[in-house]
Amino acid sequence: MNSLREKIMAFYKTHRRMPSYGELVKLSAYKTKSAVHYAMSKLIDSGFVSRDKTGRLIPRNLTGSVRMLGLIEAGFPSPAEEELADTMSLDDYLIKNKEATYILRVKGDSMIDAGIYEGDMVLVERGKNPKPGDIVIAQVDGEYTMKYYRQRGKTIYLEAANAKYKPIFPTNELKIDAVVKAVIRQY
């Protein structure tokens, strides 16, 4: 049935491109390209995939993208307005520098007053110069921690977003490993 969809999705994930009609013959139960062509025409009508101007298949719904709406108060668009909703990729939106971006999982409650809880994921970028007020990943006494990057006069120090913890004034050098660019919490 529609396991053809899943086959195509699986192919796309591993090969990072859409299969050709000849490859779909091997993937599917069809024995000829024309049968596949017929089946694809229906999948195209359903909006699952599209055809290039050269005829090649291009993905539509299996490419990671979300509809971007406005404020919560505005709510959801009617089916008629649905087409107007901007669709975008979270990857492209959140990640500017792919090579230097990492995701870490948060442990502890040192940034709880900044709305960053244990178990959250933080998207960090290495090799970026921190500005005062940024949340950074730093190495103090050989251990990694997440803190606010603060500046008072000429003194640089680290501050937690939790009254339980005292500010950290670096003894000698302060090694900032990465700057937190985004927080992601899943339910």
Place this chain on the structure above:
Amino acid sequence: MNSLREKIMAFYKTHRRMPSYGELVKLSAYKTKSAVHYAMSKLIDSGFVSRDKTGRLIPRNLTGSVRMLGLIEAGFPSPAEEELADTMSLDDYLIKNKEATYILRVKGDSMIDAGIYEGDMVLVERGKNPKPGDIVIAQVDGEYTMKYYRQRGKTIYLEAANAKYKPIFPTNELKIDAVVKAVIRQY
């Protein structure tokens, strides 16, 4: 120069597939496929792209994906361990049902004690049955709000994560539009 890279990336973003060698001739300053083939061999050596077993180009670094590390305390891997880091797509990771997933921007402070601030983005899924304890987008008196979905006995009501706001007991019907699956905050 290496604007060829950018051309390829632009092509990939718009066409959602890699260009063929013939298309690269039109894109680039080269006038023949063989020259492009030569240039691509160097880009492949640099790890920017790869070749399929059929010879077709497949993307490597321009596909949206982040390196997934462990806890913050574990820090960043050494260059030698770098290869071991799991890479993944945020889209694939966060979005289960593409058709029903939307992103909304938060206004107000009704969920502030749940670590959801004004300006944050919430990733919601429509048409999902809410469970008690879920954060939901609901329509009360014709307006959309984000609240906890609570149950006391047989009574369903909405509760804000902010002592300023009182629980909302629905007068007649309670219309739940979507369930919040993730929160994303950008700095």
Place this chain on the structure above:
DNA sequence: AGTATATTAGAACGGTCGTTCTAATGTCAA
């Protein structure tokens, strides 16, 4: 049963695919 209709197999079409070869051109150092 029969009869429309939907789906598949098979073959053939022109076109493009990636590859490879040779020859021409550009680049750089001695």
Place this chain on the structure above:
DNA sequence: TTGACATTAGAACGACCGTTCTAATATACT
């Protein structure tokens, strides 16, 4: 300038591309 090497143009190759046609088969309904 000369020579060694890197890069490009051009043409040709077989293989595969998506498309289209006809004929065969499956499916659904009366």
